[in-house]
Amino acid sequence: MRLASPWQPRLGETAGPPYERLVAALAEDIAAGSVPAGARLPPHRDLAFQLGIGLGTVTRAYAVLERRGLVQSERGRGMFVAGSILRARTVVDLSVNTPPQMLSDRLMTATLATLTGRLGAESFGRYCPAAGRDDHRMLMARWLADHRLAIAPDRLLLCNGAQHALSIALALACPRGGLLLTEAVTYPGAIALARHADYRMKPLDIDEEGLRPEALDRALRSRTDHGPVALYVTPTLQNPTAATMGLARRQDIVRLCRAHDVTIVEDDVYSLFTPPDLPALAALAPERSLYVNGLSKNLSPGLRIGVLATPPGLIDRALAMLQTTSTMASPLCNLIMAQWLTDGTATSVGASVRAEAARRMAMARAALPGQLAASGSNGFHAWLPMPMAAALHVAEGAAALGVMVTPPSALAVDPTVQLSGIRLCLGAPPPDELAHGLAVIAKLLAQGAGGDYGLPAVI
Template identity: 55%
Template sequence: MRRPSDWTPRLAAGDGALAERLAAALADDIARGRIAPGDRLPAHRDLAWRLEIGLGTVTRAYALLERRGLVVPERGRGMFVAVPPAQPAGPVDLCVNTPPRMLDTQALRASLARLAARIDMSGFGSYTPSAGTPQHRAMMARWLARDRLELPPSRLMLTSGAQHALAVAIATTTGGRPGTILTESLTYPGIITIARHAGHRLQPVMADDQGMCPDALDRALHTALRDGRPGQRLIYVTPTLHNPTAASMSRARREAISGVAAAHDAVIVEDDVYGVFAAGDMPPLTALAPDRCLYVSGLSKSLSPGLRIGALAVPPAFLEAAADALAAGATMAPPLGCLLMESWLEDGTAEAVEQAVRAESRARTALARRLLGKHVAPQETPGFHIWLPMPRPRAEALAMAAAARGIRVTPPSAPMVDDRPGAPAGLRLCLGGPSPEALTTALNDIARLVEERDTDPAAYVAI
């Protein structure tokens, strides 16, 4: 016989709807093990009475949890915490920057079953526009409008993930010809791969705890003009939760970067895949420089990596070139992915998962900062990666020591554009993939390794 939960009812802090706050509190306590798998949750009426909220609020909260697969109803018996599948043993992965898994297998299967009941060959058996159907582009535009960016669907292109959108943006702005891209001295490894494959050179620009420095960017663009390189006017930048350093730009910094770009007639490619974590009043660069900024986003970081739907917002002057670049690499946006996106946006799954990803990321960032303390770089915006700045030799030694303990971390060389001795370096730790228990153990191990290094410079070598 399943036991009732001894959970103490509560609402999560915040000013959201009561149902969302109740669902967030339950989801957090399930994730932390305060409510065990298989436990029966309080009856709807009992919970409504204890929290002094409406019965409908409890019903909506339970529906949000059921949609995520965290709870399952049993007819005539009540609502129970779902029993998760056993996690396979193996290394703890702090290398891949994936969001916390907020949708379980049962919920995914239910989504796909509902999708199967709707799909037919009239739509699946033909080609759709390469940039996505007007309906799906409009849905993505409405989704982005919730996260600070309003633009007409005609300026929006759907792609096979944000990495694809980034490749199309670079091809659009360079015309497919090798050139130079200005970016932070530590940058997203994916742009390094794109640049290397296309023959572009990356020029490092100094950054601080708010990301790319406007003065350094201005000097780099002046130098390019002085040296007879007028084509060197493409800037790649991540204003929110920069990868790998987790820095986020203030509004003043965003305005300054946009101003420098305008002064030099430079084009910006803005990577905003972590924009889901930005404050609601923090504008993306494309809102400040709409005529010179190509905007990249997607659903893989805010919902799930398996939903490979990216978004590329393009200024009118670049639309034709972007359409050509998109068509060169893909005939159409992924049909099944677009249909799943449509389903999740319509039935509320996307909103519930996004809220859960934000809440879980805040908790994981707080955990990492508590365990690693002074070793973590300043980070105004919680997300699912943190940065430990340190000299490259020390970072490489720490990565090797972590691997010896079954912890995979991002290779320190992966994000480095400037590999000269003494250049900025460190270790990125990705917090989203492991279970809370595995993450806590891994971070404790890394904290001990860092402290050992502080007291004994030979500690890593001896492992």
């Protein structure tokens, strides 16, 4: 005699066809542990009858759940909740900000096959110049000119990813113990670098367009010391709020930095999504800007090539820091970069990343209508503004349901600040997992987990 299923059949409260609602309901209950590993699920016909849906709908939902590793069928016995090893694979990770996967195995195979004849043992066994080969720096300068910023190749350094470039830029701009101004919530990697280097970080108010000039002006005028001061800022798709500065805002920031002799560290890793009429800060103030970009956020995380553009007077110091922290960027990554920038792969992959990011952002807006912070660009992260206590509550609730988000405290320059939010990284999960993760977040908010939240005028 077969044991009855312990699951109480229901459909999820999300919008969508019945099979997606059935998938969402079962996935939520499995992640919550209310249906334990090894538990039998209702037979197809019984479940269809109980929910008033078609037999094909149940079959399709079970197939989706099986592909995700949540359930497994046993011939002649039925469908069961998968064991702990399979369940561990079903966590939806919305905490890591990577672009959607637009590369194919076929593309990678073709690229590596093309490079086979270019990377012999002799060339692989030699050191390259620390700043990168001249031809590779020229290709990067051409890509930046087409993409964002016109700059001479001899002012570019090729690094092991944008994080490496950022660490050099911050060290150049702000000596140990110096003052680093930045947005009140910002990229966790920059916060970690600043704390490691013992910079004094000062959070500045932001709004729907990013850093507020009034906050920058106030902070600069109220300084009591006269040591070096630097500004770390992300003008396009600010991480985590996804705010993008308009032209007037960019000009105001540059004007204030010139007036107070502030060095700008511009993080432009989301430049793929910048409207064409918005210049980089480094184009507006080349004499005081350290410009950071890279290919990991624009194309693929595995392409660990970052770029640092410096004013002429800082290039020698930057090169010395580069040599100290890394002998050279990966020769293989440099060759892949050169191949893709030459044969048009970078352009086509970038276009695909933009299109898929827009589709995923549309999914997020549909799942959370009116709740995301407004952003004029379709990047691959979104922001749910709310007080810190509410954000922590939502993050904990989501984790209990198998959905991981970045800890809100990791995004705050001052963890005691009350205004915060939830960053949703949309690029990494497969679309069905993303839909499930968004549905879980929506359900938590509908149940009041986030409290009374909304984009404040000042964060």
